[in-house]
Amino acid sequence: MNKSISINADLGEGGVYDETLMPYINSCNIACGGHFGTKATIKKTLLFAKEYNVKSGAHPSFPDTDNFGRKVISITKQDLKTSILEQLLLFYKVCKDLEVEVNHVKPHGALYNYAAIDAPTADAIVEAILDSGKRPILYTLENTILHKKAENLMPIHFEAFIDRTYTDIGALVSRKEPHALITNPDKAWTQFYNMVVNKIIVSESGNKIPCNASTFCIHSDTENSVEILKYIVRKAEEHNITLQ
Template sequence: MHNKIKIDINADLGEGMSNDAQIMPLISSCNIACGGHVGNEMTILKSLKLAKKHNVKVGAHPSFPDKDNFGRALITMTKKELTRSIYEQIMLFYNCCDQLKMKMHHVKLHGALYNYAAKDAPTADAVVEAILETGERPVLYVPPNSVLAEKAKNLLPIKYEAFIDRAYNEDLSLVSRKENGALIQNKKIALNQLLNIVIDQSVNTVIGVEVSLKASTFCIHGDQKNAVEILKFIIDDLPQNNIIVS
């Protein structure tokens, strides 16, 4: 009997979509919007209670403070302003966890902040400094080979993340949502991408070139209309590939 491969599947929740209750039992960790792009104390507590019911690890999902663009546009702020905003979002989340006697497991950035901190040093520094300022040491979910991973690795526990439902460029950046094919909505293609990364440690990029990619947590977007269907399909298939979600 081969050893089973353990993976974490995470989803972005608490973003006002109607499928959170269907997604939560299918994942092992969740990233809960904490006021930057969407969300407030009430929505965070609701998501936390749902996670507690299904024994799912919980993480803060901070963003640029930009509700108008759902955190998906790059906005200009000073490093100090950005650090403060991220700190406040994480503390709001942490205080909600505290109310329910739950532990904040991780931090995972959202949208444009995730993509920009992957390549911009001052932005990555702002993120790491904001987390350290909370006095907590949550795991930081980071893209492999990113500036953020480099900045965080000696200061915080990190976990490399890959995406189940997003297409990749050759430099391992995500294909822009403005491009065709950026989102993977076909459940078979999503499963193949996941298996490829888990088993072969590589990903087939948008131009058809295989690139090395190692990760241990895998994200699906809660605002993706096929999220539940994709997750159910994947979870049914994983045991025959000796993979368990935990």
């Protein structure tokens, strides 16, 4: 079996494992001011990525540092678009200064989840990217409103999550719920293997959901994130799964 996929991680969010995770990932999503991040933190994370030859992308959020971007906030579409564009341009500026290519954009937290089901939110993201002057890859869930809005306008890589559990309809279980996170390396590997090899996501209740993802995310603040990735990279090699 030969399969080529990539692993990505959300970084530049004030965590302590950013550099430690770099050898085990292929791309990183760097907070750029909405939920966390400044020019200095973006630069620090980009330098790690450059050192380890990891592709870098912007990780914009609702402008909501109080809730770390994990709560849907009341904001007009225009104001949201303006905020996302400002975040992207800040990230692009630091990339240009460091001569780092912008690989992708991946929305963060509540913005990511809400854009999957809300058209104005999806439009704000797509329009901000189009107005930014670049056409990076968009990381998003398949068969969502954001996917449909971005289709034919920019390259898209479908994403799935190594360290999150799923509902029967393919949505992520809320972080407010118990068992929303997968922190056991063996359970994370089982989920990863099912998504990559069997092309399914197994929900909490055992429902099998089709999975066509090509990039797989782990959160840097997930308990045991480093141990999980080390285990998955080792097991992937044993199963001839190429990470690139």
